Amino acid sequence: MSTNTASTASSPPLPLVVVPAPPPPPAPAAVVPKRASVADRVARAFPPLACVRGYRYFARRRVALANVSETGLDADVRGQRVQHVRLRVHADGRLASGCTCAAKILGPAACRHVWATLLEIDRQGAFDALRGTQRALALIALDAPLKRPKTKKAVKR
Numbered sequence: 001m002s003t004n005t006a007s008t009a010s011s012p013p014l015p016l017v018v019v020p021a022p023p024p025p026p027a028p029a030a031v032v033p034k035r036a037s038v039a040d041r042v043a044r045a046f047p048p049l050a051c052v053r054g055y056r057y058f059a060r061r062r063v064a065l066a067n068v069s070e071t072g073l074d075a076d077v078r079g080q081r082v083q084h085v086r087l088r089v090h091a092d093g094r095l096a097s098g099c100t101c102a103a104k105i106l107g108p109a110a111c112r113h114v115w116a117t118l119l120e121i122d123r124q125g126a127f128d129a130l131r132g133t134q135r136a137l138a139l140i141a142l143d144a145p146l147k148r149p150k151t152k153k154a155v156k157r
């Protein structure tokens with residue numbers, strides 16, 4: 001059953017209002033997932049002072065990366081003396097760290113030198129395999145600890 005009424009035929013004309021076009025909707029957020037900062041993922045392992053001092057090394061470009069691959073790298077960090085840092089990415093995604101400075105005896109190195117190295121890694125975008133998630137990542141010790149280099153100052157008297 002249908003009714004056939006011309007309801008709009010007698011409506012008064014509406015005033016003509018120019019409505020500005022609405023702004024275009026914002027572009028959809030890029031689908032590219034945000035890549036995590038490796039330093040952020042392991043940050044909780046580092047004492048604040050190590051982060052502060054490590055940042056200074058990083059900001060003064062004291063970090064030189066070497067042997068960079070997706071599974072590890074070495075770094076020289078120039079402070080009062082040069083310390084050697086080694087990072088290894090294990091197959092299960094864990095990150096092992098070592099450093100030749102005295103702080104390494106506390107287990108996995110979470111010292112200023114490793115922090116400076118992590119900041120440099122983030123700057124260069126290395127270790128992409130660790131950047132797919134923001135989840136916290138525990139630092140573990142290297143399988144083979146770094147040996148402290150013999151320095152002239154360490155010679156016995």
Ligand SMILES: [Zn+2]
Pocket residue numbers: 083099100101102103104109111112113114
């Ligand atoms: Zn160190």
